[in-house]
Amino acid sequence: MKPKNGVSVYGWGSYVPPYRLTVAEVSRVWGRDPKQYEDELNVKEKAVAGPDEDSATMAVEAAKNALARASVQPSEVGAVYVGSESPPYAVKPTATTVAEALGIGPLSLAADLEFACKAGTEGLQAAIGLVGSGMVKYGLAIGSDTAQGGPGDHLEYTAASGATALVVGPLSPDAAASLEGSVSFVSDTPDFWRRYGAKYPSHGEGFTGEPAYFKHVEGATRALLEELGLKPSDFDYVVFHQPNGRYPLTAARDLGFSPSALKVGLLSPFIGNTYAAASITGFSAVLDVAKPGQRVLLTSFGSGAGSDSFSFVVTDGIEARRPKAKFVMDYVKKRVEIDYALYLKYRGGITLGGGAK
Amino acid sequence: MTVPKYWRKIDAHYRLEGIRCKSCGKISYPPRSSCPYCHSKDVEVVKLPERGKVVSFSLLRSPPKGFEGYVPYYVAVIELENGVRVFGMLTDVFSPDGVKEGTPVEAVFRKISEDGDEGLIHYGVKFRPIG
Amino acid sequence: MSAGENPVVLGTGLTKIGRRWEDSLSDLFAEAARQAVEEAGINPQALFLGNMSAGVLDSQEHLALSVEDGASVFPLVPAFKVESACSSGGSALVAGYMAVKSGVYDAVLVAGVEKLSEEPSDAVTSALAMAADSDFEAYYGASFTSLNALLMRSYMRDYDVPRSWLSEIAVLMHKNALDNPYAQLRKAITVEDVENSRLIADPIRLLDCAPTGDGAAALLLAKPELAKGVDPLVELSGVGVGVDTIAVNGRSSLSDVPATARAAKAAFSAAGVDPKDLDVLEVHDAFTIMAALAVEDIGVVPKGQGAKFFHEGSAERDGDLAVNPEGGLKARGHPVGATGVYGAVEVVRQLQGKSGKMQVPNAEVGAFHNLGGSGSHAVVGVFKRRK
Numbered sequence: 001m002k003p004k005n006g007v008s009v010y011g012w013g014s015y016v017p018p019y020r021l022t023v024a025e026v027s028r029v030w031g032r033d034p035k036q037y038e039d040e041l042n043v044k045e046k047a048v049a050g051p052d053e054d055s056a057t058m059a060v061e062a063a064k065n066a067l068a069r070a071s072v073q074p075s076e077v078g079a080v081y082v083g084s085e086s087p088p089y090a091v092k093p094t095a096t097t098v099a100e101a102l103g104i105g106p107l108s109l110a111a112d113l114e115f116a117c118k119a120g121t122e123g124l125q126a127a128i129g130l131v132g133s134g135m136v137k138y139g140l141a142i143g144s145d146t147a148q149g150g151p152g153d154h155l156e157y158t159a160a161s162g163a164t165a166l167v168v169g170p171l172s173p174d175a176a177a178s179l180e181g182s183v184s185f186v187s188d189t190p191d192f193w194r195r196y197g198a199k200y201p202s203h204g205e206g207f208t209g210e211p212a213y214f215k216h217v218e219g220a221t222r223a224l225l226e227e228l229g230l231k232p233s234d235f236d237y238v239v240f241h242q243p244n245g246r247y248p249l250t251a252a253r254d255l256g257f258s259p260s261a262l263k264v265g266l267l268s269p270f271i272g273n274t275y276a277a278a279s280i281t282g283f284s285a286v287l288d289v290a291k292p293g294q295r296v297l298l299t300s301f302g303s304g305a306g307s308d309s310f311s312f313v314v315t316d317g318i319e320a321r322r323p324k325a326k327f328v329m330d331y332v333k334k335r336v337e338i339d340y341a342l343y344l345k346y347r348g349g350i351t352l353g354g355g356a357k
Numbered sequence: 358m359t360v361p362k363y364w365r366k367i368d369a370h371y372r373l374e375g376i377r378c379k380s381c382g383k384i385s386y387p388p389r390s391s392c393p394y395c396h397s398k399d400v401e402v403v404k405l406p407e408r409g410k411v412v413s414f415s416l417l418r419s420p421p422k423g424f425e426g427y428v429p430y431y432v433a434v435i436e437l438e439n440g441v442r443v444f445g446m447l448t449d450v451f452s453p454d455g456v457k458e459g460t461p462v463e464a465v466f467r468k469i470s471e472d473g474d475e476g477l478i479h480y481g482v483k484f485r486p487i488g
Numbered sequence: 489m490s491a492g493e494n495p496v497v498l499g500t501g502l503t504k505i506g507r508r509w510e511d512s513l514s515d516l517f518a519e520a521a522r523q524a525v526e527e528a529g530i531n532p533q534a535l536f537l538g539n540m541s542a543g544v545l546d547s548q549e550h551l552a553l554s555v556e557d558g559a560s561v562f563p564l565v566p567a568f569k570v571e572s573a574c575s576s577g578g579s580a581l582v583a584g585y586m587a588v589k590s591g592v593y594d595a596v597l598v599a600g601v602e603k604l605s606e607e608p609s610d611a612v613t614s615a616l617a618m619a620a621d622s623d624f625e626a627y628y629g630a631s632f633t634s635l636n637a638l639l640m641r642s643y644m645r646d647y648d649v650p651r652s653w654l655s656e657i658a659v660l661m662h663k664n665a666l667d668n669p670y671a672q673l674r675k676a677i678t679v680e681d682v683e684n685s686r687l688i689a690d691p692i693r694l695l696d697c698a699p700t701g702d703g704a705a706a707l708l709l710a711k712p713e714l715a716k717g718v719d720p721l722v723e724l725s726g727v728g729v730g731v732d733t734i735a736v737n738g739r740s741s742l743s744d745v746p747a748t749a750r751a752a753k754a755a756f757s758a759a760g761v762d763p764k765d766l767d768v769l770e771v772h773d774a775f776t777i778m779a780a781l782a783v784e785d786i787g788v789v790p791k792g793q794g795a796k797f798f799h800e801g802s803a804e805r806d807g808d809l810a811v812n813p814e815g816g817l818k819a820r821g822h823p824v825g826a827t828g829v830y831g832a833v834e835v836v837r838q839l840q841g842k843s844g845k846m847q848v849p850n851a852e853v854g855a856f857h858n859l860g861g862s863g864s865h866a867v868v869g870v871f872k873r874r875k
Contacts (some may be wrong), residue, residue, distance in 0.1 A: 051426045061466065101365060103404075370627070393738070417631060417689040422611060422614045424629040432635075442737040458645065486627055
């Protein structure tokens with residue numbers, strides 16, 4: 001897919017909370033061998049949001065970073081999308097809270113999106129469409145999650161918190177990167193879900209692999225390469241959705257991308273799976289270092305299931321924009337280790353008597 | 358807190374806004390409809406700087422209702438870069454020495470409290486040590 | 489204020505302060521009011537009642553009418569609740585002073601009543617935090633104690649005051665209350681006890697804080713013509729009220745209370761006295777820091793010398809100026825809306841020579857200080873023994 005008018009990324013920014021819960025600590029509590037999960041998943045620890053954080057607060061900090069780089073006035077932003085599977089309210093849009101906090105609106109579109117881990121790139125596709133059609137000047141797409149797995153469940157080791165925001169606008173060499181094209185690829189594949197009222201999600205364990213992640217990540221990526229007439233060696237960086245530190249390496253191998261192209265954008269070994277923020281946080285880390293002329297592939301995956309795949313070429317404007325906000329690694333390196341009990345307290349596993357959760 | 362009481366102050370809480378008096382020029386916080394210095398009605402909303410330093414602080418261990426989940430937490434008077442003082446809660450204080458008078462801080466958007474499990478979530482600005 | 493003569497005190501009443509499970513707000517009011525009215529031998533024509541939290545903690549607004557009706561100590565009269573947070577009692581006294589001095593009423597009952605011991609402590613903490621700015625202080629998790637803690641920290645730093653000097657104030661208050669039959673806390677403490685007590689909001693510890701309790705106080709103010717053969721006769725010679733912003737971030741300084749200075753200046757001017765004329769002083773020591781600040785802001789000592797004044801023993805009953813000889817808020821107790829009236833009654837009884845073991849010898853001029861909020865509404869009143 002290509003929009004009628006070209007679209008560029010003007011700003012990018014992330015937020016990862018400082019608290020870390022290690023795979024070793026979760027293993028200790030559940031009586032597992034930590035090496036099993038560390039090796040199998042290639043994840044050492046995950047980022048955990050603090051007691052005064054949620055998807056809205058993280059989205060705001062990520063968006064402030066992105067808007068600083070974009071150098072746009074809030075009044076010029078015509079659309080705000082917040083993709084999350086852990087919004088603070090079941091009914092009441094996070095996007096309006098985020099818009100108000102940033103000074104965007106009232107003449108703006110604002111919506112929450114849900115598509116598991118690809119809700120962030122969903123928002124990106126929509127923002128591209130609005131900008132490319134000329135309906136809005138700038139669009140803000142955010143993926144933000146405070147994901148949780150059930151106690152003792154496989155996913156508890158990796159379900160993490162984080163946010164990334166992207167500001168897109170009309171094609172320009174002064175922007176950070178231009179969009180070459182994108183593809184979305186979906187099917188009803190029930191690999192991971194949560195029914196209303198259920199506190200934690202259910203999943204198909206191994207089923208989340210071949211029929212879900214790999215089918216859609218590889219299907220979308222192949223379709224994009226074919227549409228654009230590109231091959232893996234044309235890309236300097238590749239970022240895949242990263243539920244753990246293994247799947248992206250396997251997908252890269254299957255598709256013919258070199259592991260070195262994956263490195264900068266693969267953060268889940270250090271921060272876990274930040275769900276709707278996962279692939280775009282990897283993309284944000286790439287933009288923190290990429291040079292003009294380099295080509296970047298971004299393919300997300302969301303359970304239920306689908307993938308969005310994008311090709312971007314970095315443009316000259318990136319150098320001037322880069323220093324205007326914190327880097328992803330600044331957040332990754334700010335690390336405060338917590339134990340399982342504090343994790344439960346912070347993430348609502350223990351209910352306080354009428355108190356702040 | 359009623360819904361309208363919270364909603365009326367969203368601009369001040371979410372974006373750290375004060376007022377500038379067009380008559381005497383002074384900037385003040387919180388926003389009022391008249392200037393607290395010269396009492397003129399000719400005031401306009403202004404966004405305050407997001408950085409400042411701690412003037413005085415207290416580490417609180419006996420909380421009012423609704424703040425138990427944060428104990429212990431710091432409250433402080435912060436002097437922003439333009440000299441305007443605000444009162445607020447600190448967050449993400451990780452230094453083993455805690456904070457001191459003069460610690461530089463930046464405003465961050467955070468949850469402040471919740472009206473139980475079914476009521477509104479109250480958001481606002483807290484202050485985080487820089488670095 | 490020059491219309492008419494200054495009102496005189498014809499009767500006083502106090503209740504013991506503590507957890508008064510069996511007594512409602514009306515019962516406490518009745519106990520204090522009856523003492524004052526029977527001593528005076530006349531009924532009041534109006535009631536001015538200080539209270540801060542009955543609406544929140546007792547589900548009772550319309551409080552002044554409610555307690556006079558529930559008590560039925562005197563026929564129902566116009567009844568006004570006066571509220572200015574912890575200075576509600578002092579403000580009720582100002583209202584009573586104005587009512588009699590202006591000639592609108594011949595005799596009024598000034599009273600204060602509060603119950604703080606029946607709800608869980610977090611509910612009481614939240615109720616007391618209503619003295620602060622609900623949108624910009626309480627909203628951000630401020631407890632009333634934490635706001636005063638900001639002042640304590642600034643003061644200690646600005647004037648290089650050792651922590652122990654503030655702890656000593658609490659020790660003196662407890663020592664004084666050993667002689668006070670209506671005090672809430674009657675147990676000696678040491679500096680170590682204060683400094684080892686639980687941290688409430690650093691640097692304020694549990695034993696820096698006045699306890700919360702239930703109590704009522706009353707005094708009957710009347711025009712001097714109604715004082716037949718009353719000897720000694722005590723006159724309310726002047727009152728002053730000083731104010732400042734509600735929230736701490738709006739104050740010009742975090743290590744003094746300009747509102748107190750303004751109130752004291754106005755009261756002393758009206759009464760024609762100087763701080764050095766005082767024989768006894770009741771200050772609002774809701775926290776030890778507030779006692780130190782009060783003696784400075786009232787003008788007893790220069791800025792920064794308040795804690796030293798206590799440290800050197802000058803505030804003892806036999807010192808240069810007896811401060812809180814009954815134990816102050818710290819040990820006598822602090823039933824918030826009643827506190828100002830307790831302070832006033834204590835001064836009056838000192839000047840009447842009725843303070844028993846707590847008596848300051850030859851007390852002729854006394855003042856009380858009552859402070860609302862973290863420094864936003866101060867009341868100072870000066871009483872004199874008429875010759």
